[in-house]
Amino acid sequence: MTPAKGLTKPGFWCERRTYRSLSADALASVATYGTTNPAQAIRKIRVDVRVLASTLPPREMARAFKWANERGCLGALAALHRGEPCGFSLNSHDAWVEWSVRPVVFLALAGCGAAAFCLSNGERPAERGTPLAPRSHTS
Numbered sequence: 001m002t003p004a005k006g007l008t009k010p011g012f013w014c015e016r017r018t019y020r021s022l023s024a025d026a027l028a029s030v031a032t033y034g035t036t037n038p039a040q041a042i043r044k045i046r047v048d049v050r051v052l053a054s055t056l057p058p059r060e061m062a063r064a065f066k067w068a069n070e071r072g073c074l075g076a077l078a079a080l081h082r083g084e085p086c087g088f089s090l091n092s093h094d095a096w097v098e099w100s101v102r103p104v105v106f107l108a109l110a111g112c113g114a115a116a117f118c119l120s121n122g123e124r125p126a127e128r129g130t131p132l133a134p135r136s137h138t139s
């Protein structure tokens with residue numbers, strides 16, 4: 001059974017996972033964000049990467065700025081437009097940070113008002129809903 005038309009909306013689910021070590025064995029934090037705009041999803045990662053870059057060793061700083069300011073983010077945006085997931089990761093001193101974005105279908109939550117889409121980091125995007133399932137590549 002598929003949801004009634006108008007109850008679903010394609011979108012993108014973004015996550016930033018920070019691990020306590022480079023072996024990515026202990027999760028330190030997770031931040032999430034949902035949007036219906038692929039450019040907004042990549043913009044959030046670019047801002048986050050630039051903020052973190054200033055604290056990185058020179059080699060990782062260069063890699064971060066190259067991804068955020070050059071072709072890395074363009075390739076990620078192209079992947080989202082094709083309905084494919086994308087991501088980026090950095091070595092931040094003794095921690096490992098991963099950003100990922102994947103296409104999803106948001107399901108509207110009836111009767112929940114403005115809090116229908118409440119995220120773990122306290123942000124509320126303009127669109128309401130909750131991720132329902134990964135979006136298929138054929139939709």
